[in-house]
Amino acid sequence: MKTLFLKKFLSLSVYSNNSKSKLNFYLDSFSIFITVLSIIFIVLIISVNDGFKLVVNESLLNLNGKFKIYHKHNYKLTNNDYDKIISDLPNETIVSKISTKNLIVKSKNLSKPVNVVAFSSYDNFINKIENNLISGKISDNQILIGKILADRLNVKVGSELIFINVDSLSIDGAEKLVVGGIFNTNIPSYDKYLVYGNRELFKNFIDDNYDYFLTNYDVLNNDLLKDNYRITSIFDLNKNLFNWLESYDTPIKILVIFILVICIFNILQSNFLYINRKEKDFYLLKTIGLNNRYIYMMILLRSFLILSFSCFFGFIISYLLLIIENNFKFINLPEYVYFTNSLPININYILPLYIFPFLIFILFTVSIYFYYNFMRKYEF
Numbered sequence: 001m002k003t004l005f006l007k008k009f010l011s012l013s014v015y016s017n018n019s020k021s022k023l024n025f026y027l028d029s030f031s032i033f034i035t036v037l038s039i040i041f042i043v044l045i046i047s048v049n050d051g052f053k054l055v056v057n058e059s060l061l062n063l064n065g066k067f068k069i070y071h072k073h074n075y076k077l078t079n080n081d082y083d084k085i086i087s088d089l090p091n092e093t094i095v096s097k098i099s100t101k102n103l104i105v106k107s108k109n110l111s112k113p114v115n116v117v118a119f120s121s122y123d124n125f126i127n128k129i130e131n132n133l134i135s136g137k138i139s140d141n142q143i144l145i146g147k148i149l150a151d152r153l154n155v156k157v158g159s160e161l162i163f164i165n166v167d168s169l170s171i172d173g174a175e176k177l178v179v180g181g182i183f184n185t186n187i188p189s190y191d192k193y194l195v196y197g198n199r200e201l202f203k204n205f206i207d208d209n210y211d212y213f214l215t216n217y218d219v220l221n222n223d224l225l226k227d228n229y230r231i232t233s234i235f236d237l238n239k240n241l242f243n244w245l246e247s248y249d250t251p252i253k254i255l256v257i258f259i260l261v262i263c264i265f266n267i268l269q270s271n272f273l274y275i276n277r278k279e280k281d282f283y284l285l286k287t288i289g290l291n292n293r294y295i296y297m298m299i300l301l302r303s304f305l306i307l308s309f310s311c312f313f314g315f316i317i318s319y320l321l322l323i324i325e326n327n328f329k330f331i332n333l334p335e336y337v338y339f340t341n342s343l344p345i346n347i348n349y350i351l352p353l354y355i356f357p358f359l360i361f362i363l364f365t366v367s368i369y370f371y372y373n374f375m376r377k378y379e380f
Contacts, residue, residue, distance in 0.1 A: 023277070024274070024277070027270055027273060027274070028270065028306065030270075031266055031267060031269075031270035031306055031310075032306055032309060032310045032313075034262070034263070034266045035263050035266060035267060035306065035307065035310030035311070035314065036310045036313050036314040036317065037314075038259050038260070038262055038263035038266070038310075038314070039263070039310060039311055039314025039315060039318065039355070040314050040317055040318040040321070041259055042256055042259055042260070042355060043314070043315065043318035043319070043322070043351055043355075044318055044321065044322070045252060045255060045256060045259075046252075046256065046348070046351060047318075047322055047345050047346055047347060047348065047351075048343060048344060048345060049248065049249075049252050050346035050348065051343070051344035051345040051346040052245075052248075052338065052339075052340075052344045053245055053346075054344065054346045055186075055339050055340050055344045056187075056241065056245060056339055058131075059132070059185045059186060059187055059190075059339060060187070060234055060238060060241075061234065066213075066214060066233060066234055067213065067214040067231050067232065067233055067234070068211065068212070068213055068214075068231070068232050068233075068234065068237060069085060069211075069212040069213075069214065069229050069230070069231055070229060070230040070231075070232065071228070071229060071230070072227075072228055072229055072230050076209040077097075077209060077210050077211065077212055078208055078209060078210065079208065079210070081210070081212070081229075082097055082210070082212070084228065085212060085229070096119065096212065096213045096214075097119075097120060097210040097211070097212050098117055098118060098119050098120075098210065098211050098212075098213070099117075099118045099199060099202075099206040099207070099209065099210055099211070100115060100116065100117055100118070100206075100211060101115075101116045101118070101202065101205050101206050102114070102115055102116075102166050103115075103116050103163045103164060103165060103166055103195075103202075103205060104163070104164040104165075104166055105149075105153070105161050105162070105163050105164075105195065106161065106162040106163075106164065107153040107154060107155050107159070107161055107162075108154075110152065110153050110154065111164075112149060112152060112153060113166070113193065114145075114149065114163075114193050114194070114195045115193045115194055115195070116163070116195045116196075116197065116202055116205070116206075117194060117195065117196050117197075118196075118197055118198065118199040118201070118202045118206055119196070119197075119198065119199060120198075120199050129144060129183055129196055132183040132184055132185050133181050133182070133183050134147060134182055134183065134184045135156070135157050135181060135182045136157035136179070136180050136181030136182055137180060137181055138180065138181060139180040139181075140198045140200070141178075141180075141198070141201070142177070142178045142179065142180025142181070142197070143161070143177050143178070143179060143180060143195055143196065143197040143201065144179075144180060144181045144182070144183055144195070144196040144197065145161075145179055145181075145182060145183075145194075145195050145196075146182070146183055146184070146185070146190060146191030146192060146193070146194055146195075147182055147183065147184040147191050148188060148191040148192045149191065149192055149193065149194075149195070150179070150182045152192075155179055156179070156182070157179055157180065157181060157182060158178065158179065159178070159179045160176055160177070160178055160179075161176070161177055161178075161179060162174050162175070162176050162177075163175045163176075163177060163202070163205070165204075165205055173204050173205075175201065175202070175204060175205070177197065177201055183196075184335075185339075186335045186338075186339040186340055186341075187339060214231075260358075260359065260362070263359065264359065264362050264363055264366060267303055267306055267307060267363060268303075268363075268366065268367065268370060270306065271299055271302060271303055271367075272370075274299070274302065275299065282295055299367075300364065300367060303363055303364075303367060304360070304363075307359060307360065307363055308356075311352070311355070311356050311359065315351075315352050319347065319349070322345055322347050323347070325343055325345060326345045326347065329342040329343070331343040
């Protein structure tokens with residue numbers, strides 16, 4: 001027992017004393033620095049990518065329900081369908097019925113085509129447009145218009161607009177309505193054309209046909225509803241947009257994997273250099289009776305410590321940067337390109353639980369092969 005203790009004590013002494021050299025310190029510091037940067041980049045890339053998706057999803061869900069209902073035979077839905085739909089759904093499920101109509105809107109000197117979305121009551125309106133209001137408020141006797149449309153018509157809250165039926169293009173039956181609020185979804189096709197208002201404001205234009213939207217409920221499993229109606233998710237209704245978002249996942253994954261590879265091989269390279277510098281020390285350890293396995297475990301321990309230390313500081317720094325940016329919005333973006341005027345961030349605090357074990361697994365798997373062959377080459 002005393003002999004084994006002496007061997008371990010001497011081995012650790014040789015290992016620790018040599019590690020105090022300036023060269024070792026600089027090389028270890030550089031390895032840690034590269035690994036910390038790798039972790040920071042990985043967390044930032046994943047958080048921004050997830051944040052961007054979250055912004056788009058929230059913008060769409062604020063303007064639409066998660067599901068839209070159609071008649072199975074493509075008939076237009078009426079008030080009678082509302083009772084049937086409600087009877088097939090749980091009480092907590094909100095069903096929003098709206099009417100849509102393409103109209104022409106005129107300000108003093110300008111006119112634009114718009115798509116009017118008329119609701120019976122905002123209390124039962126599934127579209128939470130108030131989350132996107134930038135000025136004004138929601139009122140049953142006033143309308144809401146998008147920011148781009150307001151800029152193009154040169155109007156603001158309190159301005160009057162004239163709505164004309166596209167079919168007749170006649171001033172007869174036109175309605176003069178007041179702008180009560182302006183919203184900004186950062187989705188150009190919505191902010192250019194959508195107008196929201198109470199159904200009573202547009203009663204001269206719309207008929208008794210409705211579109212029905214549902215809240216976040218798994219209606220796809222409702223067999224009674226599927227017997228008579230066809231249900232489409234908002235993601236299917238905006239396939240092009242979501243396909244465009246998904247197209248970013250592949251390059252993001254490739255980039256993250258590339259950074260992980262750099263991180264791992266940075267540590268491996270550091271250890272290879274360390275083994276070269278410590279060749280004489282390892283021979284000395286073998287003269288006092290230590291076998292290759294114990295020396296090998298020392299090198300693996302060094303790899304683990306470097307990775308653990310780097311990951312700890314990498315995660316701390318990356319989350320601090322994300323929290324600071326999320327609160328103070330230092331980075332500005334063109335909102336009609338990225339759907340937001342600031343860097344979108346979704347802070348996921350469980351990322352370390354995925355990244356760190358993965359790095360440990362890859363590091364030790366690769367190390368077993370490389371270090372074993374390297375030590376056999378030098379006959380440690």
